[in-house]
Amino acid sequence: MRSYRVWEVGSPNNLKLDAIGDLTPAEGEVVVDVEVAAVGFVDTLVVSGRYQAIPPAPFTPGMEFAGIVRAVGTNVEGCAIGDRVAAYVPGGAFAEQAIAKVGEFYPVPEDIPLDRAVLLSGAYLTAHFALVERGRFEPGETVLVGGAGGAVGLAAVQIAKALGAGKVLGAIRSERDRDAVLAAGADAVVDLAGAELRDAVRDQVFAATGGRGADLVIDPIGGDFFGAALRAMEWRGRLVVVGFAAGEIPTVRANYLLLKNIAVLGLEVGQFRRRAPAAMQAVQAELFDLARRGLLAPRVAREFAFEALPDALEFVAAGRTGGRALVSIGGAR
Numbered sequence: 001m002r003s004y005r006v007w008e009v010g011s012p013n014n015l016k017l018d019a020i021g022d023l024t025p026a027e028g029e030v031v032v033d034v035e036v037a038a039v040g041f042v043d044t045l046v047v048s049g050r051y052q053a054i055p056p057a058p059f060t061p062g063m064e065f066a067g068i069v070r071a072v073g074t075n076v077e078g079c080a081i082g083d084r085v086a087a088y089v090p091g092g093a094f095a096e097q098a099i100a101k102v103g104e105f106y107p108v109p110e111d112i113p114l115d116r117a118v119l120l121s122g123a124y125l126t127a128h129f130a131l132v133e134r135g136r137f138e139p140g141e142t143v144l145v146g147g148a149g150g151a152v153g154l155a156a157v158q159i160a161k162a163l164g165a166g167k168v169l170g171a172i173r174s175e176r177d178r179d180a181v182l183a184a185g186a187d188a189v190v191d192l193a194g195a196e197l198r199d200a201v202r203d204q205v206f207a208a209t210g211g212r213g214a215d216l217v218i219d220p221i222g223g224d225f226f227g228a229a230l231r232a233m234e235w236r237g238r239l240v241v242v243g244f245a246a247g248e249i250p251t252v253r254a255n256y257l258l259l260k261n262i263a264v265l266g267l268e269v270g271q272f273r274r275r276a277p278a279a280m281q282a283v284q285a286e287l288f289d290l291a292r293r294g295l296l297a298p299r300v301a302r303e304f305a306f307e308a309l310p311d312a313l314e315f316v317a318a319g320r321t322g323g324r325a326l327v328s329i330g331g332a333r
Helices: 041-048 114-120 122-134 151-162 175-183 200-209 223-231 254-260 270-275 277-292 306-317
Strands: 002-005 016-019 029-039 064-072 084-088 097-101 105-107 142-145 167-172 188-191 214-219 233-241 263-266 300-305 324-328
Touching: 029 084, 029 114, 029 306, 041 306, 064 097, 064 114, 084 097, 084 114, 105 277, 114 122, 114 277, 114 324, 122 151, 122 214, 122 233, 122 277, 142 151, 151 167, 151 175, 151 214, 151 277, 167 175, 167 200, 175 188, 188 200, 200 223, 214 223, 223 233, 233 254, 270 277, 300 306, 306 324
Parallel strands: 142 167, 142 214, 167 188, 214 233, 233 263, 300 324
Antiparallel strands: 002 016, 029 064, 029 097, 029 324, 064 084, 084 105
């Protein structure tokens, strides 16, 4: 089978499409014939060597895929050869075959196409855990989503609306993201294009909420947005740190948290695969159900052939996609 492998971190063009032996599952694993993979911003960090955990070379990148189970290891229950699954894994998705451990793969309902199911996995799982598990979202609350044009941002906007948010505000850096964010269900956008965000974010959030502020902030970008969002929060608000797409890891003065009775929480959703796999399974099932009811609709910005995967990585790394990049690998549905 063919597998993209990183022999040297750096440019996506460093990836090599190698022919390697078919995979064999170990205990607690399945091997999947990959039909489709999604490319996320974290994938670009891994390939470039800028992610916090880089496997030893050579390695196959990619974290989100969907396909058909071809082999099942021992001690795997409720899964058989031929089952349709979506998976969210630490790596290995950019190949014609991929391995997923128990807790990393999820059955796909027959009425959800695989190329849709893959998009309802990683980014939507991250957004849901940020909103509900860490952010303690309550219906009727106002949610401010940073990086709303990105994968996690668009998912958070849709999920917040589906779960009954009173108002969802999508923060964007480019006008090209406006239509996608509003189409995802945002009630208003917050413009981050200006050089000075300290007051601009608060002024826009207060204008959209009648001076009340945001109850919950989802922050996948960090940088200057983090501090500006703290100033735009309501009393007893919560901010969930999901990532640092802006490149800068911000800091916070603890006395500011005390004065406003606000909380800053972190989410690294991958840890739930190991520590709380049942919770991951339950949330994924809920996401599929919301999609079947028409409440979630992943947006595809562009589709790529398997041979053009380096182009997909460059496309995502450039940002402002307004949706997901999808890579077709196999031929099953």
